[in-house]
Amino acid sequence: MTLLRDHDLARAFDHASHTYDRLTALNPGYRTDLLRSARRLRLPGEGAGLHVLDLGCGTGTSTRALLRAAPRARITAVDASSGMLRRALDKPWPAGVRFLHLTAEAVATAGEGPFDAVFAAYLFRNVTDPDRVLAAVRTQLRPGGRLAVHEYCLSGSPVHRALWTAVCQGVVIPAGTLSGDRGLYRHLWHSVLDFDTAPAFTDRLTRAGFTGVRAVPVAGWQTGIVHTFLARNACADAAGCAR
Numbered sequence: 331m332t333l334l335r336d337h338d339l340a341r342a343f344d345h346a347s348h349t350y351d352r353l354t355a356l357n358p359g360y361r362t363d364l365l366r367s368a369r370r371l372r373l374p375g376e377g378a379g380l381h382v383l384d385l386g387c388g389t390g391t392s393t394r395a396l397l398r399a400a401p402r403a404r405i406t407a408v409d410a411s412s413g414m415l416r417r418a419l420d421k422p423w424p425a426g427v428r429f430l431h432l433t434a435e436a437v438a439t440a441g442e443g444p445f446d447a448v449f450a451a452y453l454f455r456n457v458t459d460p461d462r463v464l465a466a467v468r469t470q471l472r473p474g475g476r477l478a479v480h481e482y483c484l485s486g487s488p489v490h491r492a493l494w495t496a497v498c499q500g501v502v503i504p505a506g507t508l509s510g511d512r513g514l515y516r517h518l519w520h521s522v523l524d525f526d527t528a529p530a531f532t533d534r535l536t537r538a539g540f541t542g543v544r545a546v547p548v549a550g551w552q553t554g555i556v557h558t559f560l561a562r563n564a565c566a567d568a569a570g571c572a573r
């Protein structure tokens with residue numbers, strides 16, 4: 331199957347935005363896993379004085395997790411799909427949260443940074459060139475800044491691969507078909523099978539220049555299917571990392 335990319339993917343998310351929150355609510359643990367990953371950023375002082383980027387924020391579920399993990403942070407949330415952003419904007423947000431229609435690739439030149447931390451949930455598997463987006467993130471993260479990537483990256487075990495396919499064929503694609511978004515949910519299935527395993531994505535982050543890279547599994551049925559990847563932007567010098 332050809333995966334959806336760029337403009338086609340944004341249009342598919344525009345269409346799916348109407349039912350996205352209802353469908354993800356059917357996934358036990360979707361919100362609690364996002365919150366756990368956001369908390370794994372371990373932002374000090376509830377995020378006071380920090381500027382945090384939510385890359386690929388969708389309808390704002392990951393933004394809400396960030397806000398709960400760091401209620402005093404200033405949050406900039408960006409997404410390529412105007413439909414998903416509209417859903418996010420329909421929700422109540424405090425003054426420190428703002429949403430922008432911006433691709434992850436364009437973050438490098440948009441002038442919205444620098445950021446003290448970046449959270450990217452369910453984004454990297456969807457982008458055409460993950461290395462380019464990681465490089466963009468590095469240009470916008472302060473030295474020593476924290477990155478948490480929450481992603482469907484399989485462990486590498488055939489058991490987890492088979493479980494993912496069974497869940498997609500038995501639940502995800504039938505539900506997506508009912509909502510009129512079969513193409514997007516078939517993309518979800520295949521994009522996970524095609525994307526990096528957790529060890530491969532860990533290596534990718536290290537190659538991109540991040541330090542202290544580690545993969546932490548989530549709990550429940552998605553163990554071995556979803557991971558939080560934690561990393562820091564390399565420091566130019568020790569003083570840069572002392573902030």
Ligand SMILES: C[S@@+](CC[C@H](N)C(=O)[O-])C[C@H]1O[C@@H](n2cnc3c(N)ncnc32)[C@H](O)[C@@H]1O
Pocket residue numbers: 339340343364385386387388389390391392408409410411414432433434435450451452453456457458
């Ligand atoms: C599966 S949704 C996840 C949304 C949100 N982070 C969450 O956890 O609920 C993926 C989101 O990534 C966005 N996306 C995909 N490719 C993108 C890109 N290149 N730049 C910005 N956003 C992108 C999509 O529009 C979509 O809203």
